[in-house]
Amino acid sequence: MTARRRLSAATVTLAHGGGGTAMRDLVEDVFLAAFDDAGAVPAAAEDQARLPLADLVARGDRLAFTTDSFVVDPLFFPGGDIGRLAVCGTVNDLAVGGAVPVALSCAVVIEEGLPVETLRRVAASLAATAREAGVRVVTGDTKVVARGACDKLFITTSGVGVIRAGLNPGIDRARPGDRVLVSGHSGDHGAAILAARGELAVSVPVDSDCAPLTGVITALLEAAPGTRLIRDATRGGVAAVLNELAEASRAGVRVVEESIPVRPEVRGLCDLLGLDPLYLGNEGVIVAVLPPDQAEAGLAAVRAHPLGRAAALVGTVTDDPRMRVVMETPFGGTRLVDRPVGDPLPRIC
Amino acid sequence: MTARRRLSAATVTLAHGGGGTAMRDLVEDVFLAAFDDAGAVPAAAEDQARLPLADLVARGDRLAFTTDSFVVDPLFFPGGDIGRLAVCGTVNDLAVGGAVPVALSCAVVIEEGLPVETLRRVAASLAATAREAGVRVVTGDTKVVARGACDKLFITTSGVGVIRAGLNPGIDRARPGDRVLVSGHSGDHGAAILAARGELAVSVPVDSDCAPLTGVITALLEAAPGTRLIRDATRGGVAAVLNELAEASRAGVRVVEESIPVRPEVRGLCDLLGLDPLYLGNEGVIVAVLPPDQAEAGLAAVRAHPLGRAAALVGTVTDDPRMRVVMETPFGGTRLVDRPVGDPLPRIC
Numbered sequence A, B: 001m002t003a004r005r006r007l008s009a010a011t012v013t014l015a016h017g018g019g020g021t022a023m024r025d026l027v028e029d030v031f032l033a034a035f036d037d038a039g040a041v042p043a044a045a046e047d048q049a050r051l052p053l054a055d056l057v058a059r060g061d062r063l064a065f066t067t068d069s070f071v072v073d074p075l076f077f078p079g080g081d082i083g084r085l086a087v088c089g090t091v092n093d094l095a096v097g098g099a100v101p102v103a104l105s106c107a108v109v110i111e112e113g114l115p116v117e118t119l120r121r122v123a124a125s126l127a128a129t130a131r132e133a134g135v136r137v138v139t140g141d142t143k144v145v146a147r148g149a150c151d152k153l154f155i156t157t158s159g160v161g162v163i164r165a166g167l168n169p170g171i172d173r174a175r176p177g178d179r180v181l182v183s184g185h186s187g188d189h190g191a192a193i194l195a196a197r198g199e200l201a202v203s204v205p206v207d208s209d210c211a212p213l214t215g216v217i218t219a220l221l222e223a224a225p226g227t228r229l230i231r232d233a234t235r236g237g238v239a240a241v242l243n244e245l246a247e248a249s250r251a252g253v254r255v256v257e258e259s260i261p262v263r264p265e266v267r268g269l270c271d272l273l274g275l276d277p278l279y280l281g282n283e284g285v286i287v288a289v290l291p292p293d294q295a296e297a298g299l300a301a302v303r304a305h306p307l308g309r310a311a312a313l314v315g316t317v318t319d320d321p322r323m324r325v326v327m328e329t330p331f332g333g334t335r336l337v338d339r340p341v342g343d344p345l346p347r348i349c
Helices: A021-034 A082-095 A116-133 A188-196 A214-223 A237-249 A264-273 A292-303 B021-034 B082-095 B116-133 B188-196 B214-223 B237-249 B264-273 B292-303
Strands: A049-052 A062-070 A099-111 A136-145 A153-163 A179-182 A229-232 A252-256 A286-290 A312-318 A325-328 A334-336 B049-052 B062-070 B099-111 B136-145 B153-163 B179-182 B229-232 B252-256 B286-290 B312-318 B325-328 B334-336
Touching (some): A062 B136, A082 A153, A082 A214, A099 B153, A116 A136, A116 A153, A237 A252, A237 A325, B082 B214, B116 B153, B237 B252, B286 B292
Parallel strands (some): B099 B136
Antiparallel strands (some): A062 A153, A179 A286, A325 A334, B252 B312, B325 B334
């Protein structure tokens, strides 16, 4: 067994992205070291991971495949960092489709001059989150660009998972009468990022909800196997998911504002800044549509999970041919929840 | 069927990365439009692709999984562009492991202000190259960052493929006496990028060799099924691959300088700039190690392929316990081919 390479530099240089010994030192000393007990790719020398398929797959199973780039600013924020986010985002994109995550890839673009210590912290968080999510990072890539050609660090994770035969949640499967479940407080991640940027005159004691959702989704699917669809409310928040499912399912959605879980401190921040928490992104909250006869069982299962304690049934799918999302306000009126044009905050993920 | 969204903007704005309607317009009008006849993800509304596994897999097959970020500068160069590169790089990382590529993902990070027309050209090239490589782009992600937070456009592609039972090429499988094959001219991609940057006083009429290598690798494996290992010579060039295989296989390599295919114009450029073509990256050249009794058959098969016409057997694996790569020069001497520290050119891929 060859001894692991050691990195002597304190900051990342262009040579660390050049495919030679400098890059190998960086990969081995920072990334492979972080993954030691999570079990990364055994041979860093190979450009691909190889996974036994027969062990993974039964007849009728499907392979789920997803990718996301993470450009969050700042890299570290209350409740998480870009490494944790990069694992959670991709694990969650697999899990909402009913897939059990099997393996992740991780490609990093690093700005020359980034302190190696920063990279170590991110790699450690990435590895710890992969362990928490029960998934292995099996392959990766490293590029370094000159100062000013990227902002510190971008991470792209891709994931493969297996969807068991019979499971088929889909954004187009909501039917009038179905119930809409939201699993946690709306907007926590967006509010935490906003607060972490340090541009506010007030301090906002809110952590990102960033978490791997495999466990809570498994619990939901066991209790409510007829679940029509699950989505994680990321960019554009719960409002974006409600509009997407309405349009894809050619139905309407009617939600009760008071039933949507929002932390008082996030609501306060939003009031102050003229934002709506329903449009702020989460990284650990799902929106699920359940058939009416499984809604209470599904809600109970989600609430029993540590990541779903604040869950609530917030509304109902309607047969509105105009595919609108309508909100009942506390004052007895209604207002339209428009599909967002963009996220109110750039680079929240 | 819903009509496809149209994009009205001429340049990309932050809203195009925000997860709302602006992003969807961009994805549908630029990316999905480009993939129309290549067959992209049918439902852009889902965050994951779902692939039937039973159709793909026989007993003993393995899943190959790989990822690469592309940060090439400039985006367009003679013989290719970042879109073509992003498909070829990932397809080739699958193919060199003996995998048949099945599906790609594509995540883009775009600098605010990038002309939409530039993005269209890249998407069209990406789609055309995927068709050429016989692979489908099935899922993707789009992020936009503010001006100055990235340099124009980065693309991360990941790929999954199936390695048939019985195929097991590996970087550690070279044995003394094995022959070393190089499939094309060394350094063409690096030289083309260097020339495209327009910083040279001379013009260099050389195209990048950027190409999907699935076909030539399939031909090689049919003619020489005992092939020990295949690698594409990207960052760090042929020199990096030779050193990696020597170290991983705990063997030496002896190559004959005159037998290594290098275009005269690339050699001339290298002489001028004090570079060594053996260290310049390719994007369409493989290094393969063949058992001696299959070397000639393998060479003939590679040469019969349009991408392997310049192929040559350039050397032999030795039992050097110091795992050195030694070059025989035209003058009867020898010199050591060191493992590169970094690539002589940053951002060639």
